[in-house]
Amino acid sequence: xxxxxxxxxxxxxxxxxxxxxxxxxxxxxxxxxxxxxxxxxxxxxxxxxxxxxxxxxxxxxxxxxxxxxxxxxxxxxxxxxxxxxxxxxxxxxxxxxxxxxxxxxxxxxxxxxxxxxxxxxxxxxxxxxxxxxxxxxxxxxxxxxxxxxxxxxxxxxxxxxx
Amino acid sequence: xxxxxxxxxxxxxxxxxxxxxxxxxxxxxxxxxxxxxxxxxxxxxxxxxxxxxxxxxxxxxxxxxxxxxxxxxxxxxxxxxxxxxxxxxxxxxxxxxxxxxxxxxxxxxxxxxxxxxxxxxxxx
Numbered sequence: 341x342x343x344x345x346x347x348x349x350x351x352x353x354x355x356x357x358x359x360x361x362x363x364x365x366x367x368x369x370x371x372x373x374x375x376x377x378x379x380x381x382x383x384x385x386x387x388x389x390x391x392x393x394x395x396x397x398x399x400x401x402x403x404x405x406x407x408x409x410x411x412x413x414x415x416x417x418x419x420x421x422x423x424x425x426x427x428x429x430x431x432x433x434x435x436x437x438x439x440x441x442x443x444x445x446x447x448x449x450x451x452x453x454x455x456x457x458x459x460x461x462x463x464x465x466x467x468x469x470x471x472x473x474x475x476x477x478x479x480x481x482x483x484x485x486x487x488x489x490x491x492x493x494x495x496x497x498x499x500x501x502x
Numbered sequence: 503x504x505x506x507x508x509x510x511x512x513x514x515x516x517x518x519x520x521x522x523x524x525x526x527x528x529x530x531x532x533x534x535x536x537x538x539x540x541x542x543x544x545x546x547x548x549x550x551x552x553x554x555x556x557x558x559x560x561x562x563x564x565x566x567x568x569x570x571x572x573x574x575x576x577x578x579x580x581x582x583x584x585x586x587x588x589x590x591x592x593x594x595x596x597x598x599x600x601x602x603x604x605x606x607x608x609x610x611x612x613x614x615x616x617x618x619x620x621x622x623x624x625x626x
């Protein structure tokens with residue numbers, strides 16, 4: 341049982357990393373830094389709903405760390421960690437409350453991911469004026485969250501144990 | 503899917519959009535024409551340029567440079583060393599509080615108003 345879990349977690353983390361890479365390959369041409377679909381969140385949500393809270397945190401943080409190590413730098417690590425932590429901090433209670441669907445959880449996670457990144461940018465660049473991007477990132481987070489949520493709930497439904 | 507969950511999801515999304523709209527409105531309505539473009543690199547103010555005077559400056563050194571143009575009361579970046587050129591795509595900034603940001607170069611241009619001007623240095 342234990343080795344099966346290790347294998348599953350490794351697989352999902354690898355999947356999350358590939359999704360980060362795919363996302364980096366297709367840049368969205370919007371003039372606001374930080375707008376993206378958040379494909380890796382599909383893997384995190386799968387882990388959250390199928391495996392549990394601890395497992396989802398592990399997948400998310402290991403993925404962020406490894407992706408920054410492979411393709412990014414210390415700056416991108418700071419942005420990603422803030423996004424990932426805030427997003428998990430909101431998604432976990434929403435999932436546990438049982439009142440929201442996968443899409444709701446994913447939308448909240450997507451928006452909080454963006455908020456986290458903007459907060460780090462405000463701190464690093466020491467510019468409060470960046471808060472001006474919050475509405476744009478909020479809307480983009482909602483759209484991205486809906487896409488990710490729909491895909492995630494389809495995956496969760498189809499991988500259900502019979 | 504559970505109907506109640508779906509309803510809650512939609513409520514959540516609507517609430518987030520309302521918050522976004524409110525913040526956007528607050529930011530837009532309180533905005534006036536700016537008087538100066540404040541240029542920051544690595545978190546330090548490099549220069550402050552008046553918007554009513556045309557200028558063409560290159561900020562930064564070595565491989566981290568951004569070319570800032572000031573023309574007709576608006577500031578914009580035409581050239582940058584960063585890979586994504588998001589700062590170029592952000593276009594013109596002229597209203598107080600608007601910014602042009604280049605994350606890779608840690609370069610920020612903020613338009614500041616004449617009335618609330620917290621100006622450290624004016625370069626003429």
